[in-house]
Amino acid sequence: MNSITLLGPKMVHKFSHSLIIFRRLSNHPLDGDGGFEFIEEPLKKLGSDYDQRLNLKDEFGGDQKQFSLRKGFIESVRLDAKRVLEVLRQDGPGLDARLVLGELHVRPSGILVREVLLGILKNINFENKTRCAKLAYKFFVWCSQQEGYQHTANAYHLVMNIYAECDEFKALWRLVDEMIEKGLPATARTFNILIRTCGEAGLAKKLVERFIKSKTFNFRPFKHSYNAILHGLLVLNQYKLIEWVYQQMLLDGFSSDILTYNIVMYAKYRLGKLDQFHRLLDEMGRNEFSPDFHTFNILLHVLGKGDKPLAALNLLNHMREIGIDPTVLHFTTLIDGLSRAGNLDACKYFFDEMIKNGCTPDVVAYTVMITGYVVAGELEKALEMYQDMISREQIPNVFTYNSIIRGLCKAGKFDQACSMLKEMETKGCSPNSVVYDTLVSCLQSAGKTADAHEVIREMTKKGKYAHSRFKGHKA
Numbered sequence: 001m002n003s004i005t006l007l008g009p010k011m012v013h014k015f016s017h018s019l020i021i022f023r024r025l026s027n028h029p030l031d032g033d034g035g036f037e038f039i040e041e042p043l044k045k046l047g048s049d050y051d052q053r054l055n056l057k058d059e060f061g062g063d064q065k066q067f068s069l070r071k072g073f074i075e076s077v078r079l080d081a082k083r084v085l086e087v088l089r090q091d092g093p094g095l096d097a098r099l100v101l102g103e104l105h106v107r108p109s110g111i112l113v114r115e116v117l118l119g120i121l122k123n124i125n126f127e128n129k130t131r132c133a134k135l136a137y138k139f140f141v142w143c144s145q146q147e148g149y150q151h152t153a154n155a156y157h158l159v160m161n162i163y164a165e166c167d168e169f170k171a172l173w174r175l176v177d178e179m180i181e182k183g184l185p186a187t188a189r190t191f192n193i194l195i196r197t198c199g200e201a202g203l204a205k206k207l208v209e210r211f212i213k214s215k216t217f218n219f220r221p222f223k224h225s226y227n228a229i230l231h232g233l234l235v236l237n238q239y240k241l242i243e244w245v246y247q248q249m250l251l252d253g254f255s256s257d258i259l260t261y262n263i264v265m266y267a268k269y270r271l272g273k274l275d276q277f278h279r280l281l282d283e284m285g286r287n288e289f290s291p292d293f294h295t296f297n298i299l300l301h302v303l304g305k306g307d308k309p310l311a312a313l314n315l316l317n318h319m320r321e322i323g324i325d326p327t328v329l330h331f332t333t334l335i336d337g338l339s340r341a342g343n344l345d346a347c348k349y350f351f352d353e354m355i356k357n358g359c360t361p362d363v364v365a366y367t368v369m370i371t372g373y374v375v376a377g378e379l380e381k382a383l384e385m386y387q388d389m390i391s392r393e394q395i396p397n398v399f400t401y402n403s404i405i406r407g408l409c410k411a412g413k414f415d416q417a418c419s420m421l422k423e424m425e426t427k428g429c430s431p432n433s434v435v436y437d438t439l440v441s442c443l444q445s446a447g448k449t450a451d452a453h454e455v456i457r458e459m460t461k462k463g464k465y466a467h468s469r470f471k472g473h474k475a
Contacts, residue, residue: 081115129166185218304337309346339372374407409442
């Protein structure tokens with residue numbers, strides 16, 4: 001679970017001492033809600049490799065290395081999936097899709113079922129959701145009736161996702177029961193799908209209790225069922241529910257591991273409960289759990305937002321002492337926090353330190369720096385950072401361009417902002433609605449109504465325009 005080997009007693013004592021220093025330096029009021037994605041996303045991805053391997057086994061019958069699946073075979077299956085989807089689209093009073101599917105001479109397989117169900121899932125919208133749910137089930141049943149084919153857990157989960165998107169909750173639960181009756185255990189992925197459908201806290205708690213008590217819950221690759229559930233709740237940002245599950249875990253006599261501590265500490269931090277955050281951190285040290293990649297990422301975020309660059313530097317040095325080399329993500333997390341605290345000098349210091357330590361800044365690191373300069377009104381430094389990014393062959397993304405365009409607009413350089421919009425399109429980076437909104441809002445605020453209308457026309461042409469955004473401004 002991506003945790004490092006436990007350190008010896010001396011190192012644990014040393015880390016416990018550094019926790020005391022950390023606690024003293026970072027005990028500051030929390031502000032804002034930004035930058036958390038640098039902590040959340042790596043934590044949320046834990047276990048995803050296991051899911052991918054499991055899906056691969058479901059679809060191909062073993063590890064990928066054991067198969068020489070040629071590109072032609074994959075393309076053939078995708079063509080079959082398109083034919084199946086076309087038949088399903090025509091299903092109705094004048095055409096029974098199940099009969100036509102039989103005439104296609106298509107043989108169900110794990111990969112075919114995945115392609116078809118993903119095709120349905122991607123096309124769900126408010127108007128067609130009832131029909132999509134019915135078509136998915138019709139195809140699912142048809143496949144199960146074909147000789148030599150049995151549905152895998154992955155196939156069940158895909159249909160569950162479709163039901164969840166289509167608000168077919170009763171059908172979703174029936175499918176869960178059917179899957180278990182067929183001998184396929186509920187997994188962490190099953191829980192993640194179901195918890196998304198629980199709008200009320202009471203329903204979510206009942207679901208958690210059901211999974212805790214379930215004898216068929218396969219919680220791998222996690223240590224125990226509670227960790228699988230805590231991770232699922234983290235994915236959905238259910239911080240208060242994480243607190244409740246953690247208390248139930250302790251009452252049931254289960255012990256924490258490094259993943260448990262990371263998730264619960266992060267939840268406490270998001271809820272603004274710094275005292276409890278520090279108590280857990282101290283407890284982790286007393287129980288001789290060494291911090292891992294994610295623990296340090298959380299601590300660096302706290303120190304960054306608290307504008308504690310010296311404490312952050314000490315923590316980075318401590319990481320190296322115990323054999324953990326800070327990564328681009330660690331530096332980016334810290335820089336983002338310091339940027340939000342308004343300490344751009346410290347941001348630049350740690351950006352340079354990152355390069356000195358052999359870490360190549362990626363597009364995210366550059367975008368964080370650029371955004372910090374733009375927010376502070378230092379456009380020239382933002383543009384210098386942008387040019388440095390280009391010179392190092394890092395390709396700007398939509399967030400990079402949005403920050404630059406915002407900075408140019410703030411400085412009244414609207415022609416350059418419009419040119420930047422065209423540049424990103426020529427470089428294959430499609431502007432999203434946020435980029436257009438930024439430019440239009442700035443043009444309107446500056447009284448450049450005609451230019452704003454021109455951008456709105458472009459938005460409309462490319463399907464990015466929603467009338468609710470700019471009332472009174474017609475394309």
